[in-house]
Amino acid sequence: MATATSIETVPSYIQDAWWTPADGARSTDARDASTGEVLARVSAEGLDLAAAVHHGRTVGQAALGTLTIHERALKLRELAAYLNGRREELYAISARTGATKIDSMVDIDGGIGVLFTFSSKGRRELPNANVIVDGPVEVLSKDGSFIGEHIYTRIPGVAVQINAFNFPVWGMLEKFAPAFIAGVPTIVKPATPSGYLAEAAVRAIVESGILPAGSLQLISGSARNLLDQLDYRDMVSFTGSASTANLLKNHPNVAHGGVRFTSETDSLNAAILGPDAVPGTPEFDAFIKSVVTEMTVKAGQKCTSIRRAIVPNGLRQAVIDAIGARITERVVVGDPRAAGVTMGALASLEQLADVRSAVETMLAAGGELAFGSLDAPRVTRADGTVDAVADGAFMSPVLLSWADAEAPAVHALEAFGPVTSVLGYDTHDGGDVSEAVRLAALGAGSLVATVCTNDPGVARQMVTGIAAHHGRVLVLNREDARTSTGHGSPVPHLVHGGPGRAGGGEELGGIRSVKHHMQRTAIQGSPNMLTAVTGVWHTGADRTAAGSVEFGAVAGAVHPFRKSLAELRIGDAFASGLRQVTLEDITAFANSTEDTFYAHTNAAAAERNPFFPGIVAHGYLLVSWAAGLFVEPEPGPVLANYGLENLRFITPVAAGDSIRVTLTAKKITPRVTDEYGEVCWDAILHNQDGEIVATYDVLTLVEKEDTLYK
Numbered sequence: 160m161a162t163a164t165s166i167e168t169v170p171s172y173i174q175d176a177w178w179t180p181a182d183g184a185r186s187t188d189a190r191d192a193s194t195g196e197v198l199a200r201v202s203a204e205g206l207d208l209a210a211a212v213h214h215g216r217t218v219g220q221a222a223l224g225t226l227t228i229h230e231r232a233l234k235l236r237e238l239a240a241y242l243n244g245r246r247e248e249l250y251a252i253s254a255r256t257g258a259t260k261i262d263s264m265v266d267i268d269g270g271i272g273v274l275f276t277f278s279s280k281g282r283r284e285l286p287n288a289n290v291i292v293d294g295p296v297e298v299l300s301k302d303g304s305f306i307g308e309h310i311y312t313r314i315p316g317v318a319v320q321i322n323a324f325n326f327p328v329w330g331m332l333e334k335f336a337p338a339f340i341a342g343v344p345t346i347v348k349p350a351t352p353s354g355y356l357a358e359a360a361v362r363a364i365v366e367s368g369i370l371p372a373g374s375l376q377l378i379s380g381s382a383r384n385l386l387d388q389l390d391y392r393d394m395v396s397f398t399g400s401a402s403t404a405n406l407l408k409n410h411p412n413v414a415h416g417g418v419r420f421t422s423e424t425d426s427l428n429a430a431i432l433g434p435d436a437v438p439g440t441p442e443f444d445a446f447i448k449s450v451v452t453e454m455t456v457k458a459g460q461k462c463t464s465i466r467r468a469i470v471p472n473g474l475r476q477a478v479i480d481a482i483g484a485r486i487t488e489r490v491v492v493g494d495p496r497a498a499g500v501t502m503g504a505l506a507s508l509e510q511l512a513d514v515r516s517a518v519e520t521m522l523a524a525g526g527e528l529a530f531g532s533l534d535a536p537r538v539t540r541a542d543g544t545v546d547a548v549a550d551g552a553f554m555s556p557v558l559l560s561w562a563d564a565e566a567p568a569v570h571a572l573e574a575f576g577p578v579t580s581v582l583g584y585d586t587h588d589g590g591d592v593s594e595a596v597r598l599a600a601l602g603a604g605s606l607v608a609t610v611c612t613n614d615p616g617v618a619r620q621m622v623t624g625i626a627a628h629h630g631r632v633l634v635l636n637r638e639d640a641r642t643s644t645g646h647g648s649p650v651p652h653l654v655h656g657g658p659g660r661a662g663g664g665e666e667l668g669g670i671r672s673v674k675h676h677m678q679r680t681a682i683q684g685s686p687n688m689l690t691a692v693t694g695v696w697h698t699g700a701d702r703t704a705a706g707s708v709e710f711g712a713v714a715g716a717v718h719p720f721r722k723s724l725a726e727l728r729i730g731d732a733f734a735s736g737l738r739q740v741t742l743e744d745i746t747a748f749a750n751s752t753e754d755t756f757y758a759h760t761n762a763a764a765a766e767r768n769p770f771f772p773g774i775v776a777h778g779y780l781l782v783s784w785a786a787g788l789f790v791e792p793e794p795g796p797v798l799a800n801y802g803l804e805n806l807r808f809i810t811p812v813a814a815g816d817s818i819r820v821t822l823t824a825k826k827i828t829p830r831v832t833d834e835y836g837e838v839c840w841d842a843i844l845h846n847q848d849g850e851i852v853a854t855y856d857v858l859t860l861v862e863k864e865d866t867l868y869k
C-alpha cells in the first residue's frame with residue numbers, strides 16, 4: 160500500500176487553470192475499491208467557489224455565446240472523437256473504482272456516445288442560431304399586426320452538476336452535453352470517492368483544446384457551500400441520495416432565490432413478469448437475464464438497477480431458482496483487473512457497509528434470504544488467487560424473497576448494491592394484473608420499470624397503470640429481447656429521470672434536456688419585430704418579391720432562386736401570376752396519375768360531397784403546378800428540393816378557378832461543415848378571389864456561394 164506522503168491531491172480545474180489546495184488542507188482519501196490502496200487525496204479547501212461561478216457567468220457565457228448551436232454541436236462531435244482515442248487510459252483508471260471492463264464501457268463509451276448523440280440531434284433538430292422558436296405563432300389581432308409566440312434563449316448563469324460516485328464519466332458528460340449545446344457553461348462537482356476518474360476525463364478534455372474558455376470547470380472535493388454562490392441565473396442538476404437532494408432543495412438560494420434545481424435520487428425500480436411469461440417462454444428467459452444483469456453490472460450500483468422483481472405468485476420459486484442458477488453459472492466476483500471476473504467491487508468499504516446494513520434491515524423487516532449471503536465472498540484477486548479479502552469492497556449478489564409483498568421496507572429501502580427482492584402478485588378475473596401495478600406504484604416514483612410479457616392486453620394494462628409513476632418503461636418480449644438496449648441503460652434520446660422518490664428530474668430526453676438549460680419566454684409584437692428577433696420570417700412581415708407586380712412584386716427584383724445564401728435574405732420572395740385550372744387539366748392529371756378518386760372524376764358524386772362544389776382539382780396537381788409557377792429553371796445556386804412540411808389544403812379549387820403562389824424565404828440555415836445550407840420557404844397558394852387554397856413549407860438546399868453553375 161502506498162504511503163500517505165507520496166500521495167498526490169486530485170486537482171480542480173477552475174478559471175481555466177489547474178488548482179490544488181495548500182499543503183496541510185484537510186482532505187479525504189480516495190482508495191482503490193478492490194485493494195483499499197490509497198490512490199489520492201481529495202480536497203477543495205480554500206477553493207474560490209465565487210470566482211469559479213463568476214468565471215462561468217462571464218468568460219464562459221461570452222465564449223459560448225460567440226458560437227451558434229450548430230457550431231457548439233460540432234465541437235461536441237470533435238470532442239467525442241478525441242475522447243474515443245483516450246479511452247484505454249480512462250479504462251485503466253476506471254478499474255480502480257471497482258468497475259469491470261463492461262462497467263467501464265457503460266461509463267466511458269456511454270458518456271462519449273451521449274456527446275455524439277447530442278451533436279447530431281442538435282444539428283438536426285435545432286436551428287443554427289441562438290434563439291429557438293417554440294411552437295406556432297398566435298395571431299393576437301384581427302389584422303395580424305400583433306402576434307405572439309414563445310422563444311428559448313439560454314439561461315445567463317452556470318449549470319452546476321453535483322454527481323454520484325457510480326458513473327464519474329457518463330454522469331458528467333450526459334449533463335454536460337445538453338448544457339453545452341444550449342450555450343451554458345458547466346461546473347462539475349463529482350462525488351469524492353471516484354472523482355479522480357472524472358478529473359482524468361476533464362484533463363483529457365482540457366488537453367484536447369476543443370472547448371471554449373470557461374465552458375467547463377471541475378471541483379475535486381466536497382463543496383458544501385457551492386449553492387451559496389448561485390442565484391436565479393444558474394441551475395443545479397443533482398444525482399445522489401434523496402436526503403442530500405432534500406437538503407439542497409431547501410437551500411435558501413433554491414427555495415427563495417430561484418436557483419433551478421433538478422434531481423435524480425433513490426429509485427426502487429421494478430421488473431414485472433406477466434402471467435403469460437411462464438418458464439420455457441422467451442419472455443421468462445429475457446426477464447431472468449435482465450434481473451441478473453441489473454443486479455451485477457456495476458455491482459448493482461446503478462440508479463436504474465432492478466430492486467423489485469414482481470412476479471406471479473405461482474412463478475415465484477421458479478424465478479428465484481432461475482436467477483440463482485444464472486448467477487451461479489455466470490457471476491465471478493473479484494478485482495476487475497483479474498481475468499474472468501464479471502462483477503467488481505462496490506465503490507468503497509463505506510458503501511459496502513451501507514448496503515449490508517440495508518439488507519440486514521430488510522431481513523429484519525420480513526425479507527428472507529433466497530439466494531446469496533452477507534458473508535465476505537471469496538474473490539479473485541488481480542493476481543488470479545482466490546481468497547476472502549477484508550480490504551476490498553466485495554459482496555455476493557443477494558436475492559431476497561418476501562412473503563408479504565406489501566411490506567413497507569421493500570418499497571422504501573434502496574440497497575445500492577447487488578441486491579434484488581422477489582415479490583409475488585395474484586392475477587384476478589379476466590387476467591386483471593392490477594395487483595402488480597399497485598405493487599410497482601408502491602415505489603412512490605421510480606426511474607424505470609420493465610414489463611415482460613408477450614400479451615398485448617397485459618402490456619397495455621401494466622404500462623398505462625404504472626406509466627405515471629415512472630420516468631421510463633421498457634416493454635420486453637421475444638421481439639425485442641435481443642435488440643433492446645436493456646432496462647438499465649438510459650438512452651440520450653429519451654427521458655432519464657422519474658417522479659416522486661426518483662427526484663422529479665429529466666437529465667436526458669433529447670432536445671428536451673437542452674431546453675432545460677434555457678428560459679422559455681413569450682414574445683409579443685408585430686410580424687416585422689418578431690422576424691427581427693427570431694431570424695425567422697413571419698407572415699405579415701415585409702418581403703421583397705420578384706415576379707408579378709399585380710400580386711405585390713417589386714419591378715426589377717431578382718428571383719430568389721438566383722441568390723446564393725450569401726445574397727439571400729429572409730423575406731426575399733417570388734409572387735407568381737394566376738393560372739387557370741380546366742376540367743381537361745383535372746382529367747388529364749387523373750389519367751396520368753391514376754388517381755381517379757370520385758371528387759376529380761364523377762361530377763354527380765362530387766356534388767353530393769359536403770366539402771366540394773363539384774369536380775375539384777387534386778391537391779397534388781395544385782402543389783405540382785405551384786412548383787411550375789414559382790420555379791426559376793436555369794442552373795443556379797438552388798441545388799435540390801428535399802421535401803415539403805406542414806401541407807394543408809384549405810379551399811377547394813374547381814374547374815375554371817385559378818391559382819397563384821407566393822414563395823418567401825422563411826428560415827435560412829447554413830450548414831457549418833458544408834458548402835451549402837437549408838432554406839425553408841413559406842409557400843402559400845391563393846385563388847382568383849384571394850382566398851387561401853393551400854399552405855406549406857418547401858425545403859431546399861442552396862449553395863453558400865454561387866459557384867457550381869456560374
Ligand code: NDP
Binds near residue numbers: 321324380
Ligand atoms: P450523496 O447524496 O451523499 O452524494 C451525492 C453527491 O452530492 C456527491 O457529489 C456529494 O459530494 C454531494 N454532496 C453531498 N452533500 C452535499 C452538500 N451538502 N452540498 C453539496 N454537495 C453535496 O450520495 P452518494 O454518492 O453517497 O450515494 C448515496 C446514494 O445515492 C446511493 O446509495 C443511492 O441510493 C443514491 N444514488 C442515486 C443515483 C441516481 O442516479 N438516482 C445514482 C447514485 C447514487 P461528496 O462526495 O464530496 O460528499
